[in-house]
Amino acid sequence: MRASILKQGTVLIASVQGSMTDADLAQMRDELVANVRRYRSTGVIIDVTLLDVMDSFAARTLRGIAQMIKLLGATAIIVGIQPEVAFSMVQLGLTLEGINTALDLEEGLALLKPPGIAVHER
């Protein structure tokens, strides 16, 4: 199943589906990188909430995407890694070092909020 990529202002949000083949992941990578350039996005959030297994290929791909996006001048954040997935990942040594992570989409968006712009409720 292909990943869905949404554009929300300057942020791109990619939702990884529960069942994604290696080809799907590679395609998501290509689309994301192209879209960051096209929309001049400042941030990319990759939501993996639905992912119940993270193998080494997926982890390596996600890491690669994050590094590419960084090279393009944007920030990538991986959100929604579930507790069980997180622990099995570190057991496999897939620690996604140097990559930003957040609990969920909401937290990820909060991290991307550009400094100096604050929204106040009255």
Place this chain on the structure above:
Amino acid sequence: MAEQETAAVGIDQAGGRIEISQQELDLRKRFLELGEDDVGRLTGINDLARRYANGVIDDFYRHLMSFGETRGFFADPQVLARVKNMQKEYFLRLTQGNYDLDYVRDRLRIGAIHERVQLPVKSYLGMYNFYLRAVAQRLADAFKKKPDDGWAAFLSLMKLTFLDIGIAIDTYIESRERTIRTQQEAFQELPTPVLPFREGMLIVPIIGIIDSQRARQLTEQLLSSIRSNRAKMVVIDITGVQSIDSKVANHIVQTVEAARLMGARVIIAGISPEIAQTMVTLGIDLARVLTVGDLQSGIERAEQMLGYTVTRSGAAEAVGG
């Protein structure tokens, strides 16, 4: 008889059970070299035993009552009378033959009673010794003409008494082991609370021994609490942990990294000098783990990273004033 081979008797003590099988009983008898000859000799002195029973019992309790420690068990004269009677039965049973599983069951029961009233083992053994000496004297008197027979009967009695002692001590040991087991279980069940301290911040105090099982449980609990509390900072306080092994230390490092994957940073507070030494000696890489000296520093650091500033208000003057 074939049915007897697989039979076993047991006695339930509060929460525990001692079981002695026919096989085990046979083994114990063989070890003591307690055979049919002995049974014959023991039943042979049964009449004699009936005659001296009261005298032995009286001597026995006179001796017991001369010690404060054992006197305390028989403060009530009614209790004393009953116990004396039971003790007489017990002694007489020694010379009535049929040292089978029923016999063992009876002995287990008596051992359990003594254990329950917490009669010290030393007193228990002392009583057996006193009994054997009291009987030895009477056997010597009765077998004046045939001292060899008297001696043989005494040896048989001693074998049987030692069978009893073995069974009685088992009830004591079982009770001890049960206590140890209960404590171990209680220890393992020590909860590791994950405490929400501020919005987005958890504190996890760990006390006692962390073994692999507890470490795993802690990880599961922590990671799911991070999700449910939407925590960004976690302070794990291990001031109350005395020692740690490489497996558990690695597990903690993995937990810290898993938490990071979920968007939470973990601070480890209160690493003792011993644990610091162990960690370095074991070569555990803590470079990616944020560590601070104590819980206070941990909380302050976490607050700082979350953007909290804690200030003292004037009202504090009222405290202790």
